[in-house]
Amino acid sequence: MQTQIEIHTEPLNIQACIDWIMSPDSGGIDVFIGTVRNATKGKPVLKLEFEAYNKMAINEIEKITKQAFDKWPVQKVLVHHRTGTLQVGEIPVIIAVSAAHRDAAFEACRYIIDTLKQTVPIWKKEFFEDGEVWVAAHP
């Protein structure tokens, strides 16, 4: 049960994530890469800003990765999240999971990103031409 969890303002490095997650024990790796989309509901997005309550966010991500290890026979789990200002096309999040068999890798990876989006104290502000909005803040 190996995990690597990071939250920082530097650009995320995909190759470094892959290098860490690969191992001779594993047969399948699933990697989810979130990217900043150029539009939300058809409205052009200029940039995003991510803010995290770092200590608690790490804490909550650790809980999620532990749950993933409990639920599926996975070998390594990596979660990197970026904060600060991100331009369109940049990468806010990378999740990588290795397992002996691919089913576990796929399921755990999807569980981790789905749960991260529900519980981890990180906030995203979208900047449009005519204003800015904290995503999900209001009904």
Place this chain on the structure above:
Amino acid sequence: MQTQIEIHTEPLNIQACIDWIMSPDSGGIDVFIGTVRNATKGKPVLKLEFEAYNKMAINEIEKITKQAFDKWPVQKVLVHHRTGTLQVGEIPVIIAVSAAHRDAAFEACRYIIDTLKQTVPIWKKEFFEDGEVWVAAHP
């Protein structure tokens, strides 16, 4: 609907795959990376050999990617498969799918690897200390 399908003997280049799949339209990318595992059912594996019926394999992969575009709102699909001799830890296959929303990327990626393993004419021979075997050839 953009696809990139390749079968060749050169080592697969993950970063090049990611660079191709990323786009400002997409919000989520799922990448499956197959790796050569050091054991099969507990028995140490020394190396693998992959052989493809190239023209037909490309043909069958194209069918699968078309099905993925029909089934899910995905934007780009990449399938790279390596042939020849691979050592433990090396990468026989990379599948990458981008979409506006992650659900489609996850589901399409999993569909593609599952179907590829069932229909695409590529064969794997496992080399053990005491012999070699074409995987799945016999009941």
Place this chain on the structure above:
Amino acid sequence: MEITVLAFGIAKDIFGGASVTVALADNATTADLKTSLEEKYPRLKHLASYMVAVNNEYAEDGGVITDRDEVAIIPPVSGG
């Protein structure tokens, strides 16, 4: 007692800063904290929801707060 409450995301905008100080009775609960904050900052009530975190854990409404706790307001998260 005085509690320093950390704010993130839209809560920072509502409070006008990364933290606010709130005067609470000893043995106050997270529910008391919410009531007090909502009186001072009514815009909190317009959020889709929000939680209180105590010492980096989501806190139930009945939990008691002390002035040694790290307390934060967690508006709806939107990471990933």
Place this chain on the structure above:
Amino acid sequence: MEITVLAFGIAKDIFGGASVTVALADNATTADLKTSLEEKYPRLKHLASYMVAVNNEYAEDGGVITDRDEVAIIPPVSGG
């Protein structure tokens, strides 16, 4: 007519080469091809399964083969 049949994976081992030539009646079908090959190479029958491909497509058993077709034996695949 003479048909050249391409072989891959374990079929190459069974045939002792990357292709074999089979004599078939004109208008022979893929089923006839299988029968003829299984007579000559009984180990084919021990495979978990195998298919015939004609012009890079999986072929049904009833399909007619001509000597202009590219014909191949597809043992159980194991890519990925």
